[in-house]
Amino acid sequence: MLRPRRRGIASVNAEVRDGIVPAAGALAKTRDEGPAESGANYRFVALIIASALFMEFVDATVLATALPTMARDFSVRPQEMSVALTSYLLALAIFIPASGSLADRFGSRTVFRTAILLFVLGSLACGQSRSLEMMVASRFLQGVGGAMMIPVGRLVLLRSVAKRDMVNAMSWLLVPALIGPILGPPLGGFIVTYLDWRWIFYINLPMGALGFWLVGRYIANIREDEPGRFDTPGFILSGLSLGCLLFGFEMVSRPGESVMAGVLVAIGLIAGIFYVRHARNREGAILDLELLRDPTFRLSVIAGSITRITQGAQPFLLPLMMQVGLGFTAAKSGTITVATAIGSLAMKSFAQRVLRRFGFRRALIWNGVIATGGYAICGLFGPAWPTWAMFAVLVLCGFFMSFQFTAYNTIAYDGVDKQHMSRATAFYSTFQQLMLSLGICVAAMALHLAMIANGNSAPTLRDFSVAFWVVTAISLTATIWNLRFSRDAGSEISGHVECEETSEERRSAA
Template sequence: MSAPVSSPLPAGSPHKPLLWLVSLAIFMQMLDSTIVNTALPAMARSLGESPLQMQSVVFSYALAVASFIPASGWIADRFGTRRTFLAAIVLFTLGSLACALSPTLRWLVAARVLQGIGGAMLLPVGRLAVMRSVPRAQFLSAMSFIAIPALIGPLLGPTLGGWLVEAASWHWIFLINLPIGLIGLGAAMRIMPDHYGLRRQRFDLAGYLMLAFGMIALSLALDGASGFDSAHALALLLAVIGVAALAGYWLHAAGRADALFPLSLFQVGSYRIGILGNLFSRIGSGAMPLLIPLLLQVGLGMSPMAAGMMMIPVALAGMAAKRLAVLLVERFGYRRTLMVNTVCVGLAMASFVFVTAHQPLPLRLLQLALFGAVNSMQFTVMNTVTLRDLDMDQASSGNSLLSMVMMLATGFGAATAGSLLSAFGNHLGAHGDGATAALHATFVCVGAITLSSTLVFWQLPENRPHPRAVEEVAE
């Protein structure tokens, strides 16, 4: 999908305050999505839980975001971007406070859901306000500006989370959002414009409920698969109900022109393949931010701070690899690049089976950097191939569905990793060498899941785009 060349934003642009505000909101959300991972073992000790069964803290947030993204655009059109954005900041900040005050894992999961509802509206509504405020000639420059926090947040998150756990307690990884949220709330009341939809459209409530219920049921089924006996029966029941709800939405959307996500999107071959490839490839990628800190802390005995710093090579290599993705697609095309890179990502995940306490530090850093590089290239090329052939009428709903699938797959990944860890832990042990062996086995499994997505990308036609078509689609 190409776009006209964008002129840079002038130094004194009246839109700069809005861009800084949206950037702050994106930074707060991206920081929160990564800062939690290095704190999970400390949370587990504080709440009396096993560190191998803390995946619900991660997947509940991702699932809440995925479930509410489809409604965020309609809410902003109906109630205005200003009120919706203010409500999103308030919900996210209150959710952060509730997380810090949670006495049990169940309370923490419920608070993460509240956080996720606010987070689901922060990024889409902020981006929508920018789209409707900034002149089209400066739109690409504006989007590039607000994309920077999406790169910085994952870079700082794990290290900051580890430092806060050591210097204070895990509660501060949520309390740190309070001053940021208050600053953002005060700034939004003065800066955020109040845009409404050009035309009132009735919300497809029936379709939304079927879609959201299907996603939630399947996610809970994946998480419940770690149990035994009656829990297995409940997981199977949830899986069947979830599939039925999604099938019901498919039939519902087929007969409506105002469906949340019209089925005409799937008539575009590259979009159809890209969405399915994103879903299956990101399950493995969604598991890694949970698994790597657990391996470093539970398996190797590293401190939270040291484990967080070990994630820096992943983020730095990911940022550096964005340009390489453009060159590879220009040279070899989407199909070959994605098929080869997907294999590299799967093997990089499985290679963590060789991470031990005796592994030389330079080799460990190189392994983390290589994973970060190929994983980042995977995201860049997958997103580009998904959106490139959509026309203007399909761009908004197509991008929203992609955002929903990305968060849903992240939740699926965390739930799958937790279920695998629980299953392997029951056989190999949940402590000491048994926990390390369970983690190693889980890395192999999520690598295999990622490798399976090559069967989806195999269906892509051979073609080579103009490099700008890759550069202009951000993660």
């Protein structure tokens, strides 16, 4: 457990309605370990939070399907549209670190509703974009809103749920977020094929209005009594570092901009070094490096980050591969790529049982290899592959990768006390989104280098295959870190009998 800081305890300054969150007394009695009992309707809270996240997942999957069409309208090459994805994820990486401090100061409900409003305004601006530059700026505004939705929503749930219900709660949280990707690809393909791609952003408006109302009606305004000073220097340094690194990596894939890319990467590294020096000497740094002292949290961050390179690359590479490399229509591409979301949704009923049977460590090791290997098979797709075979492979990819991230997202907080939870969710979400962004950058870079090596002016199927194998090879190295998890890591969460017996034996021996 992490060492507590001198901070005020969290207060719930809104009514506890119908058992949605535990009573204040229950929270106070278990401040360091979390609530002893979950609220009667904690699943409803998870679904409300997920209704806002639903917009983000629909938006991301719809946009990926529409990238080739948008590239033609903006008169740019398809691979250059990666900046439209990167700018959104860049905003997440920059502003997510501030989300925990903002939630502590102003309350989770206030920050959540503001985030939804910003996301909706950004969606409206995206629909009005007439150039790639305007699209990039509008996506950045969307990202500012999204940066606060993800960790603040997770924070509300973590402060409301007992450990034994954590896997179940996380699964409920992800249900609408998984329905979004199921609807996204075919919806995007339909809109691009039969309507105007701008409608993929306009559909966020009614969803945003619904989420705004639900959050205001049912979510408690959890905040700290003494939130402390906002780490302005840390926010500037971390934002400068993350921003320069991401755009530097993204520019590597553009011809003639290698010098500028090198300059940005160098500035990002220097700013990162200065941030580390700053954080070591400051209590309450915006990205709290002391969290990494907890081995379970540290391993989840490292292994999960490496694995997310493949997850970030997939929505960029797969639609382009099918439309540019295989010549599929946007509608057909969307129909096939929906398979990953179907697999993800199917997994949710198995997560708790698998973790109880095998424990976190063994599940993460073996499932990680299977999940990453599944996406490597995508590099073998070709004209001879029947549609049903591609669909089946992607269903399995979605199934195993979804399990992997459910496990990472749950076990990360096993050793984090409630006083550090807001900073832990901000820290974890920052690296989560950073690596998703890096996955796009690595995929675009690998695709560009493959084109150069093969002497192609436009990407071919062989170039896409190389890009898939590069990102999956990187993610496969997460196995090294999965092996370092303790055998009884997360045993209280998973209920793994063997782990519990091992822990009891160790305590008896001690």
